Amino acid sequence: MATLMQKIKDIEDEMARTQKNKATAHHLGLLKAKLAKLRRDLLEPPSKGGGGAGEGFDVTKSGDARVGLVGFPSVGKSTLLNKLTGTFSEVASYEFTTLTCIPGVIVYRGAKIQLLDLPGIIEGAKDGKGRGRQVISTARTCNCILIVLDAIKPITHKRLIEKELEGFGIRLNKEPPNLTFRKKDKGGINFTSTVTNTHLDLETVKAICSEYRIHNADITLRFDATADDLIDVIEGSRIYMPCIYVVNKIDQITLEELEILDKLPHYCPVSFVNLCNFPWLICSAHLEWNLDGLLEKIWEYLNLTRIYTKPKGMNPDYEDPVILSSKTRTVEDFCERIHKDFIKQFKYALVWGSSAKHKPQRVGKEHLLEDEDVVQIIKKV
Template sequence: MATVMQKIKDIEDEMARTQKNKATAHHLGLLKAKLAKLRRELLTPTSKGGGGAGEGFDVTKSGDARVGLVGFPSVGKSTLLNKLTGTFSEVAAYEFTTLTCIPGVIMYKGAKIQLLDLPGIIEGAKDGKGRGRQVISTARTCNVILIVLDAIKPITHKRLIEKELEGFGIRLNKTPPNLTFRKKDKGGINFTSTVTNTHLDLETVKAICSEYRIHNADVSLRYDATADDLIDVIEGSRIYTPCIYVVNKIDQITLEELEILDKLPHYCPISAHLEWNLDGLLEKVWEYLDLVRIYTKPKGLNPDYEDPVIVSSKKKTVEDFCNRIHKDMVKQFKYALVWGSSVKHKPQRVGKEHELEDEDVVQIIKKI
């Protein structure tokens, strides 16, 4: 492990020394590819011993979504956790063999949101300790990450945490690169683009591919992509996670400073101690989770508005809804009756491909 960390440090030092210009783009692309491979090795070590990525550290996923909290010590993270789980949740005790803590599950808008504290990302990950590696593995399973910052501390904390997460393949508030990469059997590296490229050229693409021992591939760009974007696509293991920057202790800064913070994207100013804007934070978490609530209606009874079935907005067909209730339900499915904004008539008979909307009411009719 020490040798991998030393190699990472050597490459980072060389990148820092190298001037960024067109002449060095090829060399920097190669270094970035080497760095990505070494970081992957840290997350999933090939040698025996030292545990795999997350072995013995699996926090049981419960509820409808998982939110991870990251922050330096003394930014008020514990206070925030206690206030959120105390005010808005049924505090739940779980058995876990981990070094993180699960303070509780927030009940919000009918959804159970599991809250995880992830302290080891900062303390252990970058120096290659197994704990840091395993915490990163847990962080990659989160639906939303909250980076808790101190309003009176410099914004450098934000950059340090971002760098740590980015280094281990977690992309915050980003969408996957809009480029096509396809391996083939022969024909060498074919590089095409529909736009002018300021970062990548054929030589740099070839250098990055050769680092991965890829000698035949088609690379097609639809925007001005960087070497990092190409590496992300080749690696194929990147996680694209929504992130909210929670700026705590706003009671200790001026109104002018608060107004500046309020204009920044993905920011949510709060005071955990005084319980200022905790409702606003939860509303923002809900928005970033992008969940859909579906109410069930048993035959001959009123809809159950107390306990909605929660599905992702990306997987919200009637079939997805059935699978959330029970995996065998689709086998018995005949059709569904739907009331709500996804249909024109109330009720409307639909098939399992029909896409549902938030707060639709569904009654499943089974085959006899």
């Protein structure tokens, strides 16, 4: 492990020394690819034949979605878990109070959301320091993470934590890169771009590919991709994760400081704007300020779809919706959630709500459902 970490550091140092310009672009691309490979080895030693991204905490997934609390020690993660879920996790003024993963449940708008309290992470976590690797491995299993920051030093902490998560293959509030990468048996490296691209040239692309021993491939960019984007696609196994920045302990700062916080650039890539127009949120876990706002934000970021079932001749059951994710929300997904063999009896479905053109609309199993639709399944006789 030590030698692997040394190699990582050597490459990081070399990258820091190398000036960024056209002449060095391909060399930097090569170094980035080497770094990505070393980081992967760190997570899953090659001798063990891979298999996932390191060991997380052994907590069973439950409910409709999983949300993780990630942050430096003593920022108030456990206090948040306690207040939001009523589950007990020890709170204390010293660092590293929490040493394992403690799950709690939030019931919100009919959905059960599992909230995970996690030990504090420190700089260097991704390279094996502290319990950071376990924490970040668990974070990878979440549907959304809350990066909890202390109102006194939010910005430096934010950058450090992002670096740790990035180093572990987690991409925050980002869509997968819009580029295709297809390996072939022959024909060399074919590189085309449908947009003006300012970061990658053929030489850099070839350097990166050669690091992965790929000599024949078709690569098409549909946006201004960077070397990191290309490496992410070649590496695979990246997790694209919605993330909310929770600035806690605002009761500890002055109104003037609060105003400065409010003027921070609200970083949010354009492609993500619809989902989350404001990824920052301020609160005081201790005084329970704005915890409702936090729940609302979590709900928005999880982007869950509530479906109300309507048995024939009866009113819809508004109390207990079936919760689907935004990616798996067809009528077939809905049927599967009721019973795994249910789809065999499926004839058609009647749908009321925003996905329906009529009231009701008769649809097949591929129909995409929207939040708060009402569905009645008509079975074969």
